[in-house]
Each structure stands twice: as structure tokens, then as C-alpha cells.
């Protein structure tokens with residue numbers, strides 16, 4: 383086991399931070415790291431917080447950190463910031479608010495850049511969430527701007543997804559088109575101090591009634607994150623959803639689908655690297671590949687003869 387991993391497992395925050403950087407940079411140490419920490423996973427509760435820019439997600443997350451800390455939970459936060467290609471590039475507002483907890487050993491906050499990550503954000507997020515889990519966090523909060531498919535993909539890792547809207551979100555229908563209705567386990571109408579909060583609340587409730595979802599009844603809560611109003615109720619609702627997941631088969635189904643998709647993704651990436659020659663090829667496999675490239679045999683024949691070869695022992699490097 384590497385020195386870094388030992389430090390990580392002993393609770394060294396700097397080691398956690400370094401390992402997150404390895405994830406961000408897609409280090410080739412990654413497969414080994416993720417394999418090593420695997421046995422330490424499964425203790426943390428993953429909560430996704432998504433919604434339009436300016437809805438109050440960061441403010442709410444900041445309040446949830448405080449709630450968690452009051453309950454004695456260790457809290458990890460991942461803020462996915464589309465404005466920055468770099469790690470640590472949190473929006474100024476985020477950084478200021480999150481500093482409330484900067485000196486708290488029970489809190490670890492990290493911002494992940496998403497621009498330029500070439501669709502690798504959801505994978506990076508997944509791995510960072512797991513690092514925080516293995517590190518011993520009780521809650522891992524993931525903040526993303528709910529604007530597109532990438533953000534919705536990110537939410538797949540979350541046990542519970544909170545969708546934050548505001549009275550200004552007005553065009554609720556538009557939001558639902560973006561698929562937020564499907565991912566939401568809890569809706570929050572933040573900025574309830576503003577006009578129109580009840581209107582959107584009722585719209586959401588009506589929409590949820592029409593969706594005929596069975597099992598968990600998606601609650602719609604009102605909050606005023608900046609005044610810390612309704613946040614305790616939100617934390618209680620999160621715990622209720624967590625209990626629901628534990629007694630129903632939902633969590634198992636979710637995990638199964640997630641793991642299958644991930645295995646496929648990792649395998650595809652391995653195949654891609656193999657094809658591009660980034661992974662050394664066994665001579666027999668290389669010969670077959672050449673036969674396909676030269677047109678001597680069909681891709682079908684090449685693949686059907688290659689696959690069994692790939693199943694064999696790895697080539698000597």
C-alpha cells in the first residue's frame with residue numbers, strides 16, 4: 383500500500399486532498415487507488431443538491447453542513463463549478479460562505495471544475511464522493527447547477543437528490559423538461575420570502591400528483607436558506623428518505639444500475655485505450671487488429687477472435 387493511501391486511511395486531510403487531485407487529473411494511479419479504498423465504502427450518505435444558478439444551493443448546502451455538524455456528522459462537500467476548468471475554482475460567493483466551516487476538522491469542502499473535463503465530470507465526481515466516503519465522512523453533499531444532461535448524470539451517484547427552485551423559477555414546465563422531475567427525491571422552493579413561493583409550490587405538487595410515482599411521495603418544502611428557515615425540516619426529510627431507501631428495494635436497484643453502467647464505462651475506456659495503443663497489446667491480438675485494419679478480415683471476425691484473447695492473461699510489459 384502506498385504511503386499516500388496509508389495517510390489517507392489514517393485521516394490525513396492533506397492526503398485526501400492529494401487523492402482528489404489525482405482523480406481530477408485522471409492519474410494512472412487511479413484504478414489502484416479506487417480498488418484499495420473500495421472496502422472502506424458504504425458508510426456515507428450521498429445527497430445531491432441541484433437547481434438553476436442563483437437558486438440558493440450553496441447557501442442551503444452551507445446551512446446543511448451546520449445541521450449535520452450539530453448532529454455530530456462529518457460532512458464532505460463537492461461543489462461542481464461549471465465556470466472553472468481548475469480545481470479550487472469556486473465562485474467567490476461560494477468560497478466566502480464555505481469559509482464559515484473552513485477551520486472545522488469535521489468538514490471537507492472541495493470544488494471540482496467541469497469545463498474542459500470532456501464528460502469526465504460525472505466520473506470524477508463519483509470517485510471524489512467515494513474518496514470522501516472512504517475517508518469517513520457521514521454525509522457527502524454534492525452541489526451542481528442543474529442545467530443539462532451532464533448534471534443529471536452526476537446526480538446518479540446521490541442517494542437522495544434535492545432540486546432547489548425559487549419563485550422566480552416561474553416556468554416550472556421548462557424545468558421539468560430538463561428532466562429534474564425524474565431525478566428529484568425532494569423539491570425545495572427556496573427564497574420563500576419572495577412573492578410567488580406558494581404558487582410554484584402548488585404547481586409542483588400538482589405536477590407530482592400527475593406523475594403517479596409509487597413508493598416515495600416526493601415532498602415539496604419551503605425554505606429561506608439565507609435566514610436558515612426550513613433547513614431543519616429539510617435535514618429531517620433527508621433522513622426520512624434515507625430510511626425509506628433502507629427499507630425499500632430502491633437503493634439496491636439504484637446501486638445495481640450504477641455499478642453496471644460504471645463497469646461498462648470502465649471496460650469501454652479500457653477497450654479504447656487498447657485500440658489506441660495506450661495499453662500494450664499482446665502479439666496475437668495485435669496481429670488480428672492489423673488484419674482488420676488491412677482489410678484482410680472483417681471487423682466482426684476480428685472482434686470475435688479478439689475478445690477471447692483479451693480474456694487471457696495480460697501481456698508482459
Ligand SMILES: Nc1nc2c(ncn2[C@@H]2O[C@H](COP(=O)(O)OP(=O)(O)O)[C@@H](O)[C@H]2O)c(=O)[nH]1
Pocket residue numbers: 433434435436437438439440441442475476572573574575576605606607608609
Ligand atoms: N431572498 C432570498 N435570497 C436568498 C435566499 N437564499 C439564498 N439567497 C441569496 O441568493 C443568492 C444566490 O445564492 P447561492 O447560494 O449562491 O445560489 P446558487 O447559485 O444556487 O448556489 C445569494 O445572494 C444568496 O444570499 C433566500 O431564502 N431568500
Ligand SMILES: [Mg+2]
Pocket residue numbers: 439440441476525
Ligand atoms: Mg452555488
